[in-house]
Amino acid sequence: MSKPNPTDRWYSKDHExxxxxxxxxxxxxxxxxxxxxxxxxxxxxxxxxxxxxxxxEPLAVVESVxxxxxxxxxxxxxxxxxxxxxxxxxELVNRDAFGEGWIxxxxxxxxxxxxxxxxxxxxxxxxxxxxx
Amino acid sequence: xxxxxxxxxxAALNAKIIDFGGWAMPVQYTSVIEExxxxxxxxxxxxxxxxxxxxxxxxxALDLLQFALTRDLAGQKTGQVKLSALLNDRGGIIDDLTxxxxxxxxxxxxxNATTREPDFQRIRSLLEEKKFxxxxxxxxxxxxxxxxQGPRSEAILQTLTPDDLKTxxxxxxxxxxxxxxxxxxxxxxxxxxxxxxxxxxxxxxxxIWDRLMDAGAGLGMKPAGLGARDTLRLESGxxxxxxxxxxxxxxxxxxxxxxxxxxxxxxxxxxLSAVKQAGVRKKLAGFEMTGRGIARHGYPVTKDGRAIGFVxxxxxxxxxxxxxxxxxxxxxxxxxxQAIAIGIRDAVSPAKIVPLPFYKRLK
Numbered sequence: 001m002s003k004p005n006p007t008d009r010w011y012s013k014d015h016e017x018x019x020x021x022x023x024x025x026x027x028x029x030x031x032x033x034x035x036x037x038x039x040x041x042x043x044x045x046x047x048x049x050x051x052x053x054x055x056x057e058p059l060a061v062v063e064s065v066x067x068x069x070x071x072x073x074x075x076x077x078x079x080x081x082x083x084x085x086x087x088x089x090x091e092l093v094n095r096d097a098f099g100e101g102w103i104x105x106x107x108x109x110x111x112x113x114x115x116x117x118x119x120x121x122x123x124x125x126x127x128x129x130x131x132x
Numbered sequence: 133x134x135x136x137x138x139x140x141x142x143a144a145l146n147a148k149i150i151d152f153g154g155w156a157m158p159v160q161y162t163s164v165i166e167e168x169x170x171x172x173x174x175x176x177x178x179x180x181x182x183x184x185x186x187x188x189x190x191x192x193a194l195d196l197l198q199f200a201l202t203r204d205l206a207g208q209k210t211g212q213v214k215l216s217a218l219l220n221d222r223g224g225i226i227d228d229l230t231x232x233x234x235x236x237x238x239x240x241x242x243x244n245a246t247t248r249e250p251d252f253q254r255i256r257s258l259l260e261e262k263k264f265x266x267x268x269x270x271x272x273x274x275x276x277x278x279x280x281q282g283p284r285s286e287a288i289l290q291t292l293t294p295d296d297l298k299t300x301x302x303x304x305x306x307x308x309x310x311x312x313x314x315x316x317x318x319x320x321x322x323x324x325x326x327x328x329x330x331x332x333x334x335x336x337x338x339x340i341w342d343r344l345m346d347a348g349a350g351l352g353m354k355p356a357g358l359g360a361r362d363t364l365r366l367e368s369g370x371x372x373x374x375x376x377x378x379x380x381x382x383x384x385x386x387x388x389x390x391x392x393x394x395x396x397x398x399x400x401x402x403x404l405s406a407v408k409q410a411g412v413r414k415k416l417a418g419f420e421m422t423g424r425g426i427a428r429h430g431y432p433v434t435k436d437g438r439a440i441g442f443v444x445x446x447x448x449x450x451x452x453x454x455x456x457x458x459x460x461x462x463x464x465x466x467x468x469x470q471a472i473a474i475g476i477r478d479a480v481s482p483a484k485i486v487p488l489p490f491y492k493r494l495k
Contacts, residue, residue: 043424
């Protein structure tokens, strides 16, 4: 069973979360449901600081023993920070996907874009559908 | 997709199912790393019913196999298993398969899942060409196979069989019983650990699975999927047919030169001799990443900026805690300690050639 999806953030259909920091920046990670699907995360490729991404473009790469998966940026923006702890402990994503397993911090280009994403309730419904 | 007789058991265990060469197979039950470590530390049970079994019978069964396969089987004893290769006329490997000598005029070939039909057709056409007095039958559908692997395999299996398993040496087998069901118990496997391959009637294999699951529960045994099977075999330096080896690969380019007996005639020998004369230009070599990232199948390999080949298998090694792989590269770059580089997405990451296997168990 995956952990409940926190109500303080937004979700993408590709199973990323984004948490608005209220200062024009936001943290991005993958959901607990996503890490559960991947299992055994053994490598995270972090983006370079300063990288500009458009919504829906690859931001990072998460690898399990068997698979390689892109992490897409939920909104457009510029990378201003990355979770360097994942370089040596990628399993933080498995352990705490919504917290210590965060991947990158973005300077958000257009805060209005956040509102186009799913809230926790809508994301819950998406997962339920996928499970069927 | 085809299902093995154990499919419902995998579904009940919540396994993640994938398509493996047309078969719906469990890739993992809980976690590849957990299942991998259980195999190295205790034991694991694998559903291998998708692999093929072909029976060869008749007065000239041995003559047929001596011609069809590269290995010299003349000295093989009843009860002994031999790994061998089946080649096409270009000297390429159709399959790497095991040969079980059941009796003087009776052999069982155990083929890879995806090569079962090509193997059967190749051997049948060689039989017809040379008019050997032998018959072939594909018994794959009626034969079930389980692999029980890991240091505690013997203790687990011994509780269910009347025969003393200690008497079975590595790459030998006995006709026996498991849980009262007639079965072939072979001391062999594809993980680099001690263990057994068990063959029984397809309709009885579920009962054997259930009894082994019960017997292993208290000894740390887990069911394991193809994900762990792949990381286990790769750590042990074993190749995967269809991935590390294709019909374009000859035994001299991969660590299979030892399977070839040049003193006898065998199908594909003419082409293979020509390769031997000319010398191989490509070789399969083991490598480990010295830089960041995990090499994967198909990634390009370079040396000093020059393309030298590609990765055939690559993964994160749960035992060694590093990224390892096999690459098919220019022969002169394939010796241990040579520096190479792997193209991983937009980056080029350093790696070095290492001797195989990556992992060897302590006897």
